[in-house]
Amino acid sequence: MTGIVTLTAAGAIDATYRVGILRRGAFARADSYTREVSGKGVNVSAALAAGGAPTAAVVVLGADDVRFARCGLTAPLLRIVEVPGATRVNTSIVDADGATTKVNAPTPPLSAEAWDATVSAVRDELAAREQPWLVISGSLPELAGTHALVDLTAVRAAARERGARVAVDTSGAALDALLADPAGIDLLTPNVDELSAAVGRPLTTLGDVVTAAREIVARGVGIVLASMGADGLLAVTDQRVVFARAEAPHVANTAGAGDAALAGFLLGLTRAPAAEAAGADPLAVAAASAAEWGAHAVAHASTLVAGPPQGIRALVDTEPDLTRALNPEGDA
Structure with a gap:
């Protein structure tokens, strides 16, 4: 069985409040409230499942919330690694203009036993699939009793053993550690701020983003998919650049x-093999799909998407104007 395995080492419960007006220091009563199992890898798996792809989400959750997780819409996708206590709660507040204010709870440390169980779960899910992808998403917790993040060496080794391609979407110290040894990373998905931090300089044009992405590619990463928020995205390899942008029908929630x-x-x-056989550009097809799904998600009130995009078509440019300035507010 083929498929995509996601790893969320710091699972979360996403709480989303919708309010009319959000004022700092003022009382606000929510018009609506949703609560769902989340974490970046879970969100990725939910979207993959909505698109018809076989997927499994390895996720660390607190025991207090496991019953809730097993009753949710994503329950069939979850491979839960249970740890004591409650799962952290990440809060999104969406106002009437569609602006999202997000507060993520701190990432709790993991015991060595819990991390071993997580690695074992990833290994088992990869072993059940032929030529899989492994997606490592979100924050990485510290190993309990240390001041160091959990070590991904065993996870990356499991991916190599199974012939899995590896995609990574993380930031901060976890991203720094991976970029110091990026061997085996096929796809990296930073936003502009994360890419800027990785190369140590501001990025103000499409050309700046491409140059920074190519520096990351030169370290051994196959593709950099750079998100520029409202400015669209760039898929960058050592030889190619593809720009894609899709307009959301409306903005409901930018989280996810x-x-x-x-x-x-x-x-x-x-879909790349079929696209190539039909004469289409596989990288352009993938970039267009990324932009369309991103726009689709923005139109959802919750973090998780339901169903594939309908009526959203991306603008794709395989020779973008690299002098184009980025919108200072473009990255969300």
Whole structure:
């Protein structure tokens, strides 16, 4: 069985409040409230499943919330690694203008036993699939009793053993550690701020983004999929650049758009052989799919998407104007 395995080492419960007006320091009563099992890898798997791809989401969750997780819409996708206590809660507040204010709870540390169980779950899910993808998403927790993040060496080794291609969507210290040793990373998905931090300089044009992405590719990464928020996205390899942008029908909630875009890119790659046989550009097909799924997610009130994009078509440019300036507010 082929498929895509996602790893969320810091699972979460996403709480989304919709309010009319959000004012700092003022009382606000929510018009609606949703609560769902989340974490970036879970979001990716949910979008993949909505697109018809076989997927499994390895996710670390607190025991207090496992019953809730097993009753949710994503329950069939979840491979839960249970740890004591409650799962962290990430809160999104969406106002009437569609602006999303997001507060993520701190990532709790994992015990060595819990991390071993997580690695074992990833290994088992990869072993059940032929030529799979492994998507490592979101924050990485510290190993309990240390001041160091959990070590991905065993996870990456499991991917190599199974011939899995590896996609990574993380930031901060976890991204720094991976970029110091990027061997075996086939796809990296930073936003502009994360890419800027990785190369140590501001990025103000499409050309700046491409140059920075190529520096990452030169370290051994296959493809950099750089998200520029409202400015669209760029898929960059050592030889190619593809720009794609899709307009959302409306803005309901920007949380989770990057996860849906990653899922869309992977869904596009699964169609690459057929696209190439039909004379289409596989990288352009994947980039268009990423932009369309990202726009689709923005129009959803919740973090998780339901069903594939309908009526959303991406603008794709295989020779973009690299002098184009980025919108300072473009990255969400």
